[in-house]
Amino acid sequence: MKKENITIYDIAxxxxxxxxxxxxxxxxxxxxxxxTTKKIKEIIDKNxxxxxxxxxxxxxxKTKMIGFVIPDINHSFFSTLVLKSEAHALxxxxxxxxxxxxxxxxxxxNYLQTLLEKQVDGIIFLGGRINxxxxxxxxxxxxxxxxxxxxxxxxxxxxxxxxxHVVRTDEAYGxxxxxELIANHGHTKIGxxxxxxxxxxxxxxxNSFKLALNHQSIPVSEEWILGSDFSIESGxxxxxxxxxxxxxxxxxxxxxxxxAMGAIxxxxxxxxxxxxxxxxxxxxxxxxxxxxxxxITTVTQNYDMLGQTAVNVxxxxxxxxxxxxxxxxxxxxxxxxxCKVYRGK
Amino acid sequence: MKKENITIYDIAxxxxxxxxxxxxxxxxxxxxxxxTTKKIKEIIDKNxxxxxxxxxxxxxxKTKMIGFVIPDINHSFFSTLVLKSEAHALxxxxxxxxxxxxxxxxxxxNYLQTLLEKQVDGIIFLGGRINxxxxxxxxxxxxxxxxxxxxxxxxxxxxxxxxxHVVRTDEAYGxxxxxELIANHGHTKIGxxxxxxxxxxxxxxxNSFKLALNHQSIPVSEEWILGSDFSIESGxxxxxxxxxxxxxxxxxxxxxxxxAMGAIxxxxxxxxxxxxxxxxxxxxxxxxxxxxxxxITTVTQNYDMLGQTAVNVxxxxxxxxxxxxxxxxxxxxxxxxxCKVYRGK
DNA sequence: CTGTTAGCGCATTCAA
DNA sequence: TTGAATGCGCTAACAG
Numbered sequence: 057m058k059k060e061n062i063t064i065y066d067i068a069x070x071x072x073x074x075x076x077x078x079x080x081x082x083x084x085x086x087x088x089x090x091x092t093t094k095k096i097k098e099i100i101d102k103n104x105x106x107x108x109x110x111x112x113x114x115x116x117x118k119t120k121m122i123g124f125v126i127p128d129i130n131h132s133f134f135s136t137l138v139l140k141s142e143a144h145a146l147x148x149x150x151x152x153x154x155x156x157x158x159x160x161x162x163x164x165x166n167y168l169q170t171l172l173e174k175q176v177d178g179i180i181f182l183g184g185r186i187n188x189x190x191x192x193x194x195x196x197x198x199x200x201x202x203x204x205x206x207x208x209x210x211x212x213x214x215x216x217x218x219x220x221h222v223v224r225t226d227e228a229y230g231x232x233x234x235x236e237l238i239a240n241h242g243h244t245k246i247g248x249x250x251x252x253x254x255x256x257x258x259x260x261x262x263n264s265f266k267l268a269l270n271h272q273s274i275p276v277s278e279e280w281i282l283g284s285d286f287s288i289e290s291g292x293x294x295x296x297x298x299x300x301x302x303x304x305x306x307x308x309x310x311x312x313x314x315x316a317m318g319a320i321x322x323x324x325x326x327x328x329x330x331x332x333x334x335x336x337x338x339x340x341x342x343x344x345x346x347x348x349x350x351x352i353t354t355v356t357q358n359y360d361m362l363g364q365t366a367v368n369v370x371x372x373x374x375x376x377x378x379x380x381x382x383x384x385x386x387x388x389x390x391x392x393x394x395c396k397v398y399r400g401k
Numbered sequence: 402m403k404k405e406n407i408t409i410y411d412i413a414x415x416x417x418x419x420x421x422x423x424x425x426x427x428x429x430x431x432x433x434x435x436x437t438t439k440k441i442k443e444i445i446d447k448n449x450x451x452x453x454x455x456x457x458x459x460x461x462x463k464t465k466m467i468g469f470v471i472p473d474i475n476h477s478f479f480s481t482l483v484l485k486s487e488a489h490a491l492x493x494x495x496x497x498x499x500x501x502x503x504x505x506x507x508x509x510x511n512y513l514q515t516l517l518e519k520q521v522d523g524i525i526f527l528g529g530r531i532n533x534x535x536x537x538x539x540x541x542x543x544x545x546x547x548x549x550x551x552x553x554x555x556x557x558x559x560x561x562x563x564x565x566h567v568v569r570t571d572e573a574y575g576x577x578x579x580x581e582l583i584a585n586h587g588h589t590k591i592g593x594x595x596x597x598x599x600x601x602x603x604x605x606x607x608n609s610f611k612l613a614l615n616h617q618s619i620p621v622s623e624e625w626i627l628g629s630d631f632s633i634e635s636g637x638x639x640x641x642x643x644x645x646x647x648x649x650x651x652x653x654x655x656x657x658x659x660x661a662m663g664a665i666x667x668x669x670x671x672x673x674x675x676x677x678x679x680x681x682x683x684x685x686x687x688x689x690x691x692x693x694x695x696x697i698t699t700v701t702q703n704y705d706m707l708g709q710t711a712v713n714v715x716x717x718x719x720x721x722x723x724x725x726x727x728x729x730x731x732x733x734x735x736x737x738x739x740c741k742v743y744r745g746k
Numbered sequence: 747c748t749g750t751t752a753g754c755g756c757a758t759t760c761a762a
Numbered sequence: 763t764t765g766a767a768t769g770c771g772c773t774a775a776c777a778g
Binding site for chain 1: 770771772773774
């Protein structure tokens, strides 16, 4: 099936020149007589010849490839981020190699091996092991050994004992602004929904949530802090649990937009109107947040900046330059219709 | 920054053996004395050595990589499909290289070049040029030249003059069943929303829609066939146009779930209840279809089968075997709550 | 301006 | 069971 590979030798022979001359017109790195160039280009074109990138990369010790390890491309947050990152990487002259770890540490390890063998020039890492509050020393060790061989950038994560370059969303500030917004709307009974315990994003947000409540002199009610993960289902469950309580909050901050959607679903199902009876706030500003009725008030992730910065930092590292150890990407509120002034009892 | 590469020569030297012996323990393709093996393995491990995949691939003329050209990973349909395909490819021993063309033909061309240079073993192609009803001869030519060098599989598309292997969703049947469902629910005024003209998916679905109406002895009303693309916005627009009509349908089939969501939004906004006042049907069964209120009745794409089949066909081709030229992946109805019996006037 | 030579890292002959 | 030699396809250094 696969046609015999054409090489520069074949082209050289047909053009009656040496392989190096062909190579020269290919790279454009040296002057070749115009007529010769023209003849060679014609033959290249006629034979549909493409230089073998493997051979080239083997020589250069560079593949111009960036590896991405992410948990799940099927999640809006990651797919958007990857899309932006890929586009920017392309501008910087790099192609992207994507690996879906499905949040499975073993798959992460496998993919890291694969990326290393494929000789990618650098790796951008998201999710999984770098999101655990308690770093697993085995995986930390693996990561350190990896980093001895190749530049790595973490997005929204860290590992204790691993001194990596990291680019982070300012989750704390986002939550802070969300709480400020609700408080300004007169709410004093506020819950927090969703998020897996032990995952840094959850803990960061919960911590900021509590701090912000304190700052607003609003008491923290632990029984309004519910949820098991980051899915719509989790939002539904948490909301259902809330509905069983005698004393219910009038507003809930959700760990992300999916959880907010689930919460909205469940509240609506049980006759509560959002935002009239209860305000629901999200996080991430995924594509659907705008459309999901009633339109979710949320915090935008600044996907462009997040992706671009991560790629930029990695490229600096690849080129052997200095790069900031930690970059915080600002977040900002996106006001829509799932939050409303508290209208009293 | 980047550490000097360790090679089998370094390992060989430290182990006081020849490079070929190291190579042998690496591949396991030849017998090596157990003690020697052990010693070499220890040294490999201690030095964190990984064989260079580029060199290996150069030699084998195989990269065990599949290239995916898709329009936009940020769309649920594609991300789900890619996820399933990648998982299956991994089982078959292949890693996946993803390229987002953004439905831009020029980017498609660039990525095809890149994939060729990176020596992927085969390519799975979705969207863009293979979805145009009117094939652009320039791109068809490019595709043909590509296919002379490397196996290609199309998913849900084709190009006139290009004799490619293709795996297709049975869109026609899905639409047919949708119409049947609505007709059985007593609806006789049915519209079709969304879809870009000239794109095969749109035309296939519209054609099937009309045939199905005929079959049900329901008249086709062209003024109820509206929409400009595949987005939520398009659904909103189309629904708004429908609302301006004196005579309105009581059910609409949408080109996909996003359009259905937009339509539901707009109908709701103008006081129509879904499904009580109007039934709205989607297509694709994306993750959110289940949750988007009131829960969208739709057609599932059978993502697993679609992705697995495409990968299987491609692998057969890569291995030089025969493979079916066209495979149709069945679709089936997913009943939820956006469709209801017509309750008369 | 062009040809010859060498080597990137690996696996596979062929000998020993 | 092991070592030496060769070549995958390419480019850069060095001559000419």
